Amino acid sequence: MLARAAKGPYGEPSETPQPLAPLGNGFGQYETDSVGSIQLSPDGQYLAIDGVREGGEQVWIYDTQRMTVSLQPPAVMGNFLHWLPGGHSFLYRPMFPMGPNAPMDGGGWNPGLWIVDAATGAHKNIDIGAPSASLIDAAASPDGSRIVYSTTPGLGMGSDTFLMRSDGSNRVHLFSTDGGAQSVVGLFAWSPDGKRIAYERISDSSTPFLPSGLWVMDSQGGGQQRLADADGGHGYAPVWSPDSHKIAFVVRTNVSDQRADVQEEALQSAIGVVDVDSGHSRLVGLPAQTGVQMSINPLWMSDSSSITFTAMNPANKVVGGTPRYWSADVLQDQSSPQPVPLTPAISHVVAEG
Numbered sequence: 079m080l081a082r083a084a085k086g087p088y089g090e091p092s093e094t095p096q097p098l099a100p101l102g103n104g105f106g107q108y109e110t111d112s113v114g115s116i117q118l119s120p121d122g123q124y125l126a127i128d129g130v131r132e133g134g135e136q137v138w139i140y141d142t143q144r145m146t147v148s149l150q151p152p153a154v155m156g157n158f159l160h161w162l163p164g165g166h167s168f169l170y171r172p173m174f175p176m177g178p179n180a181p182m183d184g185g186g187w188n189p190g191l192w193i194v195d196a197a198t199g200a201h202k203n204i205d206i207g208a209p210s211a212s213l214i215d216a217a218a219s220p221d222g223s224r225i226v227y228s229t230t231p232g233l234g235m236g237s238d239t240f241l242m243r244s245d246g247s248n249r250v251h252l253f254s255t256d257g258g259a260q261s262v263v264g265l266f267a268w269s270p271d272g273k274r275i276a277y278e279r280i281s282d283s284s285t286p287f288l289p290s291g292l293w294v295m296d297s298q299g300g301g302q303q304r305l306a307d308a309d310g311g312h313g314y315a316p317v318w319s320p321d322s323h324k325i326a327f328v329v330r331t332n333v334s335d336q337r338a339d340v341q342e343e344a345l346q347s348a349i350g351v352v353d354v355d356s357g358h359s360r361l362v363g364l365p366a367q368t369g370v371q372m373s374i375n376p377l378w379m380s381d382s383s384s385i386t387f388t389a390m391n392p393a394n395k396v397v398g399g400t401p402r403y404w405s406a407d408v409l410q411d412q413s414s415p416q417p418v419p420l421t422p423a424i425s426h427v428v429a430e431g
Contacts, residue, residue, distance in 0.1 A: 079106070080127065080140055080147065081427070089377045089386045090403035090420040095427060099147050101138050105129050114313065115158060118142075119166040124196040126168060128158040134173055139196045150199040151192070153180040156210075160217045160266075162244075166196040169216050169225070191216055191227065193244075204246040215264035218244060219297070220272045226252075228263040234282055236261045241299055252299030257282045260291045265315040269322040273297055274354065276316040276325050278308055285339050287311040289330050294354055305352050306359050307333075312345065314374055319382040324408070326351050326376035326385050329361060343392045347372045349385065351408045362406040362415045363387050370402070383409045386420065400425050 080098045083091035105111055114128040114135065125140040134155035140147050153176045159169040172189040175182070183189065183203045190206040191213060206213060208229045214237060216227035225244050230237040236257040242249040255261040260279040267276045275295055281288040290310030295302045307329065308316070314328035329350040330338065338344040352359035363373030368389035375388045384407045393399030401424055406417040 080125075086420065088379065088384075088403075088405045088420055090405075091424065092421075095424065098145065099140070101127065101129065101147055103136075103149065105131060105136075105138075108132065117158065117161060119161050119168070119196060120163055121165050124166045126158045126161070126196065137170065141197075148199075150196055151181060151194050151201055152199055153177055156192075159215060162193065162218050163220055163222045167193050168196060169218065170194045170201070171213050171216075172201075172210050191225075204242075206240070206242075206246070207249065214262060215266055217266035217268060217275075219268050220270055224297075226266050226268075226275055226277075228266075230262060230282075233284060234258075236282060237263045239263050239277075239299070250299075252295075253302070255279065259283075259288075260310075265313070267316045267318055267325075268297075269318045270320055271322040273322065276318065278310070278316065280310045287330075287339050287342065287345065289333055292316060292325070292327055292350075292352070294325070303357075305354065305357060306350055308350070309345070309347050312342065317376050317378060319378045320380055321382040323355060324351055324353050324382060326378065326387075326408075328374055328376075331361075331364060345372060345392065347374065349373050349376045349387050349406075351376075351385070360408070360413050360415065362408065363389055363404060363417055364414060367414070367417055368402070368404065373404075383407060387417075390423075399427060401427055 081095035083093045083095040086092035110132045112130045114130045117126045127138040135157040137158045139150040155174040156172040161168045170192040189210045191204045192201040194201045212229040214228040218225050226241050228237050228239045234257040236255045238254050239252045261282045262280045265278040278290045280290040288310050290308045292306045292308040309328040309330040316325045316327040327350050329348050331348050332346040348361045349363045370389050370391045373389045377386045386405050388401045390399050390401040403420045404417040406415045
């Protein structure tokens with residue numbers, strides 16, 4: 079069930095969420111069903127909901143004006159990557175056709191990276207020099223003119239990172255990483271001024287939740303710099319401050335606990351904030367501060383001085399979770415700024431995106 083609440087001054091829900099619509103197609107009826115991400119389009123017209131279910135992923139699109147939900151693109155298994163700037167088209171990784179109504183290109187199934195219109199489900203296929211199953215992540219620059227993306231030939235074989243124009247032309251290979259510790263590149267995030275790209279290097283391993291490294295490079299792929307350790311494998315992307323000088327990201331705080339390498343329920347995390355120019359970083363939302371295991375989903379305020387984040391224990395697959403929203407002034411001259419709670423714990427809610 080999709081629900082919404084009025085937005086408070088710090089981006090937090092200011093009242094109890096009210097139900098809007100079920101996602102449909104039987105989603106949510108099984109413990110294996112989960113929501114991977116929720117992202118509102120730049121024009122505010124559509125909400126993309128990436129649903130993970132046994133056998134693959136699908137994307138539900140909620141029309142905020144008509145208040146309707148539909149699968150887009152239809153008859154395809156695949157996952158949402160990022161919205162393109164300015165409108166309601168998004169980057170999408172198609173994985174499997176679902177029956178005779180699946181959209182094809184040239185009469186066959188040979189996709190790369192799709193640009194999908196959320197309003198109609200229509201798509202444009204971009205040749206990325208590899209099959210869609212090899213695609214790790216892709217993100218468009220703030221002006222929409224370029225796309226950075228990464229691919230991998232398979233487990234233990236590292237990854238390759240490319241930059242191209244948004245129509246697929248002028249594809250340039252930026253760098254390769256060998257297989258092993260922190261060698262799968264993804265979770266791209268362009269700085270708002272378009273000058274730098276943050277990304278994470280995740281361990282190329284069958285162990286799912288090993289720590290990753292947070293890196294940054296310039297918009298042409300040069301000046302690569304490792305900034306900090308980050309949580310790996312849970313899909314929490316780095317978030318730039320509006321002034322393009324700082325990055326907020328999720329940090330695993332129990333790295334020595336090997337249970338959290340393989341069990342999502344054992345994860346403990348906080349929010350890291352790093353100044354990209356100086357490399358100075360600090361933690362906020364530690365379990366000792368919030369009283370719960372996980373701090374996730376940092377959101378910057380417009381003046382780049384504070385963040386809002388979600389703190390919760392791992393969600394129960396049957397009844398959801400009980401997230402609570404917090405705020406922290408990250409300009410304080412402290413190694414670990416003290417967060418302030420904004421809401422009580424909200425029951426039966428899973429906080430994503």
